[in-house]
Amino acid sequence: MFYRENGQFKSSYASDQQMLPILQDRVLMLGLLAFAFLVVPFVISDYVFLSLLIPFLILTVAALGLNLLVGYCGQISLGHAAFMAVGAYAAYNLALRVPQLSFLVVLVLAGLIAAAVGVLFGIPSLRIKGLYLGVATLAAQFFIDWVFARVKWFTNYAHSGSVQTAPLEVFGWTVNSPVEKYLFLLCVLIVFTIVANNLVRGHIGRAWMATRDMDVAAEVIGIRPVYAKLTAFAISSFYVGVAGALWGFVHLGSWEPLAFNLTLSLNLLFMVIIGGLGSLLGSYFGAAFIVVLPIVLNQAPAWLGAPISTAMASHLEFMIFGALIVFFLIVEPHGLARLWAIGKEKMRLWPFPH
């Protein structure tokens, strides 16, 4: 952070449009990637992979997706866990019924199916907005929950309604140790982040943001609201559907009918709010926060020498979640990503603040 971008002039369109225009940022990013790929797999225990890093990577994909919809397009959704469920069950059925498909193909198809369902439930957004839309997406949540719990075909007539996935194989590479899962998810996340980053700075992203800021004005200047809103729903649901498939296949392995319930939807929303609406980096922060907080809350009393029961811990978790949401909305409505940006700006000028 102790660097200046002085002297780096953009002399071509290509250099003006690259994703990381500053040399130091590029070096930093390369260093970070090298660390994630070359150092982390060798120094971290399996427990940390399974309970921290794998959920974090998957939830980040989901949070990115929700952020595209809520943060960039301004359409609130309380039912995104349902689209995760669609992705997970679509992937399960595809893998089960068409076993010759590669997992990557299954993943993409699951995302596309989730996108189709997302567009279907996004249609009301053309007529209603804001809180009304929130309730409309609740309909998606409860209806889809019900469908997967009741229609036996989706769970392959399993008696308990829970499903189990086959081991993963990508181009002959069997992904089953925690490290392999981590590396696979890392690759997926990087691809999705790059795509999201380029979407939001392209014309689609600008159409979304104009719709978010004032939809009537956006329409007046020639942005088609139907196109903007439905693409936001489609792409967001695609991300979330893929995240759901990964959550089912890579993280859970087997899951119950109500694994993707309203609480998960609200958690996704919290990730996006706490991390920062309209910020891709914020999705990372938010997901990390939501994954780490319960673990810290479970461990902290033991470290402090005052163990509390698990029920108590889960209630405290609820309370702290709630209090933090309100706290963030009051103190920093733009979330952790904004704090990060402020810190960065301060450091850039340090030690001469003017």
Add this chain to the structure above:
Amino acid sequence: MKKNAPVIALCAALLIGLLMPLMTGASPPGFYVEVLLGGLMAGVLYSLVALGFALIFKASGVFNFAQGAMVLFAALAVARLAERMPLWAAIVLAIGIMIVLAWFIERLVLRPLVNQDPIALFMATLGVTFFLDGFGQTVWGSDIYSIELGIAKEPVMVLQSIFQGGILVNKEDFMAALVAAALVGSLALFFQKTPTGRALRAVADDHQAAQSIGIPLNRMWVIVWAVAGIVALVAGVIWGSKLGVQFSLSLVALKALPVVILGGFTSVPGAIIGGLIIGVGEKMAEVFLGPPLVKAFDLAGGGIENWFAYVLALLFLLVRPQGLFGEKHIDRV
């Protein structure tokens, strides 16, 4: 007239759906009336929770997701306090707690967020929901508790002369409906006749105008949140005595969301009628639509109740976005 066509079509479809089981003779009339009454009773309770939503939305423009959590919190408070003192004392104390809670919410959540987007306020109430759920269960415990209202729960047979076999009516349900009606009546009186009620209506009409003639906005918010808290308490007590006080109460209370959508956010009569429509609709759907659906698609059980209200609200939103009684919204650039 042409614009209203889809609304009329939807209402007609609903009505036909309602009368279908009776006309096709799929159910005996006595049973049909029983289901209808059951739906109305459930609807009264939905109306009560929805009333809390509508009150707060009217007065402070906040879409209060925490209403369900308030119902749970109040019911837990009454159930646990009633273990140590007579029921009436527990209820009075719980009302006090709800008023204090309203004051805290206004102080700590609403006041710092004045002039924020409605979405930000809504998300703040999501935070309040989580906080209240956790807080309530930390303070009061998280088991299933019961509230004894001292009303007989055995159903009684009535109208045996009209319907073959009579109709089973639960006395407690009947009392609940009476209490709810009394509450709605006294709220209407409070809003129409008292100075505070008039001030509240002024705030609901126009915040700035109300403030400029000297109505203290902050105090009005405390009052309206306290009133909503008391409404939540009544709903919680009635529901708690029916189903037992437990966490799922706050999920049931979520059904008030489609109710306010159906009735229109800002309308008190809308909340009541919407609640009745949803209550009757979902009971009817569960009883008469559920079994054929299960048979046709080989489902693993019914449970249409879980989503019917939401999907009905969604359909209504598509044809009439402002709800049955809501004000039409016009955007300006």
